Amino acid sequence: xxxxxxxxxxxxxxxxxxxxxxxxxxxxxxxxxxxxxxxxxxxxxxxxxxxxxxxxxxxxxxxxxxxxxxxxxxxxxxxxxxxxxxxxxxxxxxxxxxxxxxxxxxxxxxxxxxxxxxxxxxxxxxxxxxxxxxxxxxxxxxxxxxxxxxxxxxxxxxxxxxxxxxxxxxxxxxxxxxxxxxxxxxxxxxxxxxxxxxxxxxxxxxxxxxxxxxxxxxxxxxxxxxxxxxxxxxxxxxxxxxxxxxxxxxxxxxxxxxxxxxxxxxxxxxxxxxxx
Amino acid sequence: xxxxxxxxxxxxxxxxxxxxxxxxxxxxxxxxxxxxxxxxxxxxxxxxxxxxxxxxxxxxxxxxxxxxxxxxxxxxxxxxxxxxxxxxxxxxxxxxxxxxxxxxxxxxxxxxxxxxxxxxxxxxxxxxxxxxxxxxxxxxxxxxxxxxxxxxxxxxxxxxxxxxxxxxxxxxxxxxxxxxxxxxxxxxxxxxxxxxxxxxxxxxxxxxxxxxxxxxxxxxxxxxxxxxxxxxxxxxxxxxxxxxxxxxxxxxxxxxxxxxxxxxxxxxxxxxxxxxxxxxxxxxxxxxxxxxxxxxxxxxxxxxxxxxxxxxxxxx
Numbered sequence: 001x002x003x004x005x006x007x008x009x010x011x012x013x014x015x016x017x018x019x020x021x022x023x024x025x026x027x028x029x030x031x032x033x034x035x036x037x038x039x040x041x042x043x044x045x046x047x048x049x050x051x052x053x054x055x056x057x058x059x060x061x062x063x064x065x066x067x068x069x070x071x072x073x074x075x076x077x078x079x080x081x082x083x084x085x086x087x088x089x090x091x092x093x094x095x096x097x098x099x100x101x102x103x104x105x106x107x108x109x110x111x112x113x114x115x116x117x118x119x120x121x122x123x124x125x126x127x128x129x130x131x132x133x134x135x136x137x138x139x140x141x142x143x144x145x146x147x148x149x150x151x152x153x154x155x156x157x158x159x160x161x162x163x164x165x166x167x168x169x170x171x172x173x174x175x176x177x178x179x180x181x182x183x184x185x186x187x188x189x190x191x192x193x194x195x196x197x198x199x200x201x202x203x204x205x206x207x208x209x210x211x212x213x214x215x216x217x218x219x220x221x222x223x224x225x226x227x228x229x230x231x232x233x234x235x236x237x238x239x240x241x242x243x244x245x246x247x248x249x250x251x252x253x254x255x256x257x258x259x260x261x262x263x264x265x266x267x268x269x270x271x272x273x274x275x276x
Numbered sequence: 277x278x279x280x281x282x283x284x285x286x287x288x289x290x291x292x293x294x295x296x297x298x299x300x301x302x303x304x305x306x307x308x309x310x311x312x313x314x315x316x317x318x319x320x321x322x323x324x325x326x327x328x329x330x331x332x333x334x335x336x337x338x339x340x341x342x343x344x345x346x347x348x349x350x351x352x353x354x355x356x357x358x359x360x361x362x363x364x365x366x367x368x369x370x371x372x373x374x375x376x377x378x379x380x381x382x383x384x385x386x387x388x389x390x391x392x393x394x395x396x397x398x399x400x401x402x403x404x405x406x407x408x409x410x411x412x413x414x415x416x417x418x419x420x421x422x423x424x425x426x427x428x429x430x431x432x433x434x435x436x437x438x439x440x441x442x443x444x445x446x447x448x449x450x451x452x453x454x455x456x457x458x459x460x461x462x463x464x465x466x467x468x469x470x471x472x473x474x475x476x477x478x479x480x481x482x483x484x485x486x487x488x489x490x491x492x493x494x495x496x497x498x499x500x501x502x503x504x505x506x507x508x509x510x511x512x513x514x515x516x517x518x519x520x521x522x523x524x525x526x527x528x529x530x531x532x533x534x535x536x537x538x539x540x541x542x543x544x545x546x547x548x549x550x551x552x553x554x555x556x557x558x559x560x561x562x563x564x565x566x567x568x569x570x571x572x573x574x575x576x577x578x579x580x581x582x583x584x585x586x587x588x589x590x591x592x
Contacts, residue, residue, distance in 0.1 A: 116294055125562075131303075131558055209528075215532060231421070238433055242429045245429065246426070249422035260416060
């Protein structure tokens with residue numbers, strides 16, 4: 001553990017990713033208690049003001065403060081993505097470790113199932129869902145989360161299968177431990193670092209997908225601010241107010257960049273092949 | 277080899293069948309009656325029942341699925357509820373936009389990523405490698421539809437060089453068509469290029485120290501020839517694989533980018549079908565996209581077997 005922390009200090013990738021992610025998280029949490037203006041407050045007289053002329057980052061077509069919208073959007077985007085990844089990671093990991101424990105026909109079914117889920121891009125499954133229950137946070141979480149299940153199922157299955165071949169597992173079987181107990185005591189702890197890395201990277205992907213869904217109007221319902229919808233609304237004012245299209249995109253890119261760097265950095269640090 | 281091929285093909289067919297059943301059932305189980313949607317709220321119960329009968333909606337689910345599947349297999353995808361025309365015609369018409377867009381994006385991304393990845397591997401840990409690394413990090417993180425918006429601001433609004441959206445149709449000529457697809461393709465290609473650069477760099481680094489590359493150098497070939505003639509072809513396998521795996525994301529990106537640029541492609545068709553609750557079109561477009569992804573992965577698998585004889589032995 002201490003060696004890992006020491007290694008972390010020497011990885012610029014990890015550190016930059018961590019700083020960006022913490023900053024983002026900080027802004028998102030801050031938006032729950034404070035934003036410069038109430039994000040939904042319209043001020044038509046001051047609409048489409050460029051950055052610094054009204055508020056820090058200007059105003060949109062309703063005269064809403066862009067900085068406040070971005071802050072509140074950070075919370076909405078992060079929380080939706082987090083719930084989606086939590087859904088995908090928990091169901092996927094459960095499927096993966098149980099399959100590694102049982103193998104046989106279950107493995108065939110789970111792997112085929114993964115292929116099938118993977119064949120429907122989340123944007124399309126969200127559209128199918130939205131056709132009936134409408135867009136919204138729930139639709140986005142289910143569509144993104146379901147798509148992430150195969151990612152985690154495949155990862156944990158192959159990682160868990162490796163653990164099952166280890167000597168200490170054979171020893172545990174020898175002393176009569178149940179498969180469930182071995183999975184809990186040996187398999188899960190040994191694959192947890194890979195799961196953590198994957199969660200970080202998938203969070204980035206979830207933010208991108210959530211932004212796409214909101215852009216199409218399938219994400220969070222208005223007036224709750226979201227980065228994707230801000231971009232969709234900015235489309236009408238590209239010539240007049242290009243900053244409206246610039247800022248939310250920058251926020252998305254920065255968030256994804258930070259999470260990807262953090263994930264890659266974590267992988268470098270936690271990778272057992274790298275521990276000498 | 278033949279037995280592997282047969283096994284893979286059977287698995288492909290089963291996967292396609294299950295996906296089609298899944299899509300059909302999901303669309304069916306979710307609340308909402310297509311007939312009621314088509315007729316609106318003011319329709320009388322008799323009219324509603326008549327339309328339900330006409331659309332076959334009064335039949336049980338398995339019968340409807342088999343009828344739909346039978347139609348799909350014969351190229352009859354049913355009628356669009358809102359356009360009143362065959363869905364197959366609609367899909368073909370829209371494919372004439374989406375397919376060139378996807379191909380153009382793929383070509384662009386490979387054209388950028390492979391040279392960049394190879395050069396980064398040749399000068400790895402140098403400044404060029406660092407720049408390529410930053411490029412791939414940033415391009416993976418930016419949403420394609422946002423890049424589309426930025427390109428419109430730069431090349432349409434400010435410079436006025438390229439159209440901001442719309443598609444003149446291929447009847448207007450090759451160049452106007454390509455011109456309309458250029459910015460969307462660049463937007464779509466950028467995230468792909470980032471992923472591929474990474475894969476190409478890692479793959480070239482992997483093979484650069486292999487014996488056959490050392491032999492190529494030892495027999496006096498220049499570094500460039502040794503790399504491009506011997507290392508790169510071998511490094512292409514992971515790149516091709518990634519291209520196949522990224523296909524899902526290319527399609528997802530196309531749905532968004534077509535909406536940004538107002539292109540009458542398949543993605544936009546799916547989106548319009550959604551806003552109009554045209555379930556027949558939704559079903560078929562989702563099935564079409566999914567089948568495309570499945571077949572693409574199947575082809576990558578086959579390409580694998582064709583390229584690497586070791587896998588043929590291993591796949592038994």
